[in-house]
Amino acid sequence: NAGVTQTPKFQVLKTGQSMTLQCAQDMNHNSMYWYRQDPGMGLRLIYYSASEGTTDKGEVPNGYNVSRLNKREFSLRLESAAPSQTSVYFCASERGGGSSNQPQHFGDGTRLSIL
């Protein structure tokens, strides 16, 4: 019953450092998403992948890159971290592939602080 697994759970970086957030799902879902959640801002979509081999920008993509490594895994990379990227990052997956919106299933997040 793992669902969506995110690693690491916590991370502190210095400005300018890089890191990759990992996400894996075991539900054989087609679509995967990366969000950030900030106080008073709600969930904002960074990037998404409708299917293996495709990625697209969401609402707030600047400063981030993604890789859909295979059907299970979708990683988010910060190339040069900035304090404005301090946030909680959530990965989600959805069955996808049809004409309806299906529920998204979320991981428990990565809490990232940039000093």
Place this chain on the structure above:
Amino acid sequence: QKEVEQDPGPLSVPEGAIVSLNCTYSNSAFQYFMWYRQYSRKGPELLMYTYSSGNKEDGRFTAQVDKSSKYISLFIRDSQPSDSATYLCATGSGGGADGLTFGKGTHLIIQP
């Protein structure tokens, strides 16, 4: 327009009360509606999923959608302290790979 509006709260009610949580949206193309519950330091978890207008009941939870008013509600009966969490509404128009539009969440506190 992709806005979904939610009162952030906090909403504080005594244990056992009926709770009403609400969202409004602006895009008439939205036809899939969901409610998520998020505990502190956890990811959102799906509570209710409905399509188009009407009511859906699951245990102590009832989701209600009024597409004519662009208004969605979640009712919690016999509220428990364990219901204390942030509740997010979400909606989508179907088929869009960019998925759902989320409200910012309402923080609910159930007082024992």
